Amino acid sequence: MNTMTNPNVSLPAEWRDFLALTKPKVMRLVVFTGLCGLLVAPQAINPVLGFTAILCIALGAGAAGALNQWYESDLDSKMKRTAGRPLPAGRMDRQSALHFGVGLAFFSVILMELATNMVAAAVLSASILFYVFIYTIWLKRRTPQNIVIGGAAGAFPPVIGWAAATGNVTLLPLLLFAIIFLWTPPHFWALSLFVKSDYANAGVPMLPVVAGERVTRHQIGLYTIPMAAVAIAPWALGLTGWVYGAAAIALNAVFAALAARVSLRRSIPGDGMKPEKQLFAFSILYLFLLFGALVLDHWTIGA
Amino acid sequence: MTPEEEQVVRERQRARAKVMAWLLGAFVVLVFAISIAKMQLGG
Numbered sequence: 051m052n053t054m055t056n057p058n059v060s061l062p063a064e065w066r067d068f069l070a071l072t073k074p075k076v077m078r079l080v081v082f083t084g085l086c087g088l089l090v091a092p093q094a095i096n097p098v099l100g101f102t103a104i105l106c107i108a109l110g111a112g113a114a115g116a117l118n119q120w121y122e123s124d125l126d127s128k129m130k131r132t133a134g135r136p137l138p139a140g141r142m143d144r145q146s147a148l149h150f151g152v153g154l155a156f157f158s159v160i161l162m163e164l165a166t167n168m169v170a171a172a173v174l175s176a177s178i179l180f181y182v183f184i185y186t187i188w189l190k191r192r193t194p195q196n197i198v199i200g201g202a203a204g205a206f207p208p209v210i211g212w213a214a215a216t217g218n219v220t221l222l223p224l225l226l227f228a229i230i231f232l233w234t235p236p237h238f239w240a241l242s243l244f245v246k247s248d249y250a251n252a253g254v255p256m257l258p259v260v261a262g263e264r265v266t267r268h269q270i271g272l273y274t275i276p277m278a279a280v281a282i283a284p285w286a287l288g289l290t291g292w293v294y295g296a297a298a299i300a301l302n303a304v305f306a307a308l309a310a311r312v313s314l315r316r317s318i319p320g321d322g323m324k325p326e327k328q329l330f331a332f333s334i335l336y337l338f339l340l341f342g343a344l345v346l347d348h349w350t351i352g353a
Numbered sequence: 354m355t356p357e358e359e360q361v362v363r364e365r366q367r368a369r370a371k372v373m374a375w376l377l378g379a380f381v382v383l384v385f386a387i388s389i390a391k392m393q394l395g396g
Contacts (some may be wrong), residue, residue, distance in 0.1 A: 061358065064367050065372040098390040102383065165387050 063142035068150055070136050071119050072112030077335060080207045084142060086341040087211030087223055090348040095166075095215040103214035107207050110174045113325035114181040114203070116151030120144055121186050128252040132243060162214070170214040171182035177206035191253070194260040197242075201234025202227075208341070222289045225280060226344075228338070232277035236270045236309055237333040243267075243312075244323040244330075254324040263317065266292065269343030270329070271313030278302035290344060291351030301336050308332055 084107040088100055095103070119126065119137055128136035138144040163171035185200030207224035213219055240257045242249060243266060245325050249256040258266040281302050285295030308329040317323060373374070 061362055062369070065369045096390045096394060098386045101388055105383075302387050 058222045061141075063136060063146060067136035067142050068116075071114035071116040071142075071147055071150060072154075072197050073111075073119075076115060077111050079334065082202065082338060083226070084108075084207035084211040085340050086345050087180060087208030087226060088215050089211075089345045090222070091212045091215035093216045096219050099165050100215070101172055103162065103211065104321060106162035106165070106170075107210050109161075110210075111207070113151050113153075113155035113158055113254065114178045116147055116154060117178075117182045118186045120147040120151055121182070122190075123147075124289040125191075125252045125254060128299055129245075129248040131248055132290060143186050162210075166214040167217045169217050170210050173206060173210045173213050173219070177203055177210065180206070186255055191255065194255045194257045196236045196255070197257075198235050201231050201238070204234060205230035221287070222284060225284050225287075226341075227290070228280045229277065229340070232273060233333065233337060235273045236277065236305075237330065237337075239266050239270050239273075240330040240333060241314060243317075243326045267315070269315045270309050274306050274313075284344070292349035293350055294343050297347075298340060301340050301343075305329075305332065305336050317349045 068131050081104060087097060088103060119135055122132075123135075123137035123144060126132035126135050132138065137144060137147055155175075159171050162174050177338045181200070181203035185196065185203050189196040189200055205227045207225045208230070209219055212223035212226075226238070239257055242258050243263065246258045246263075247258070250259045257269060282295070282298045284290045285292070285298055308325070311325045312329050315325060317326075
């Protein structure tokens with residue numbers, strides 16, 4: 051692979067660096083929500099084809115992550131959290147990252163179409179294009195609302211999983227999309243409150259940097275309301291059973307309590323931002339448990 | 354390039370080639386399994 055385009059890179063990248071480009075940690079949630087979408091679909095899918103569909107979702111997410119790192123290597127080098135990534139750390143040249151990302155994107159979409167159907171492949175390609183062009187290139191550096199609209203990119207997996215099994219998209223997968231879409235702002239803004247200086251140094255117009263901490267805290271509280279409403283909607287509309295309904299109510303009550311605490315407080319220098327870190331950590335658990343409850347509900351009650 | 358650097362380059366190339374070989378092997382198995390699954394479905 052060419053290593054001559056970046057004078058800081060003299061050695062070929064290790065395979066681990068290509069793996070790191072795919073953001074494997076972020077991929078866990080993507081794969082899990084995609085798998086849940088596939089498992090709760092009314093039509094069972096052949097296990098091999100189901101495995102391939104989840105693999106394609108993971109590869110597509112990896113491709114989007116690689117292209118994101120290719121485009122943002124200048125930003126990543128300015129932030130402590132991301133400075134160790136292969137491109138800003140000088141372990142890989144940009145052209146290799148671009149070729150890897152584009153190749154993986156095409157591979158994932160083509161394999162999805164061959165293994166499952168055109169609808170799943172189309173939604174997968176839309177999710178990759180949305181993340182790269184709408185979020186990374188267009189919104190992220192321009193507007194503090196970047197994460198609100200960009201959150202849609204991470205909301206596609208359950209729709210793709212559902213489409214892979216059924217070949218269509220109905221109300222339930224759209225509600226699952228809406229849950230992740232509305233969950234992303236409070237999840238990400240909780241993070242951005244305690245890594246604010248990182249974003250400010252890099253010039254990323256994250257809400258706490260542009261509008262201040264108070265506005266961000268209010269927005270976290272405000273976004274929690276529609277998120278909770280949409281999370282409970284599948285049960286309220288009769289699309290799931292009481293197992294999911296009970297889990298959704300309990301999880302949203304905890305989320306709302308943690309979000310209210312973050313929303314109503316003001317940080318003091320040196321206070322460690324514990325409530326914000328707790329909300330961020332719980333938000334990840336929340337999504338895992340909510341989607342897990344959905345699958346459990348489907349298996350036990352079969353609504 | 355110093356002999357040490359050349360050694361590192363070779364090691365990395367060898368490791369990447371090994372990973373690529375495993376991935377290609379896995380892909381062949383996967384395509385075979387997909388073909389069988391599709392045939393069972395009559396697709």
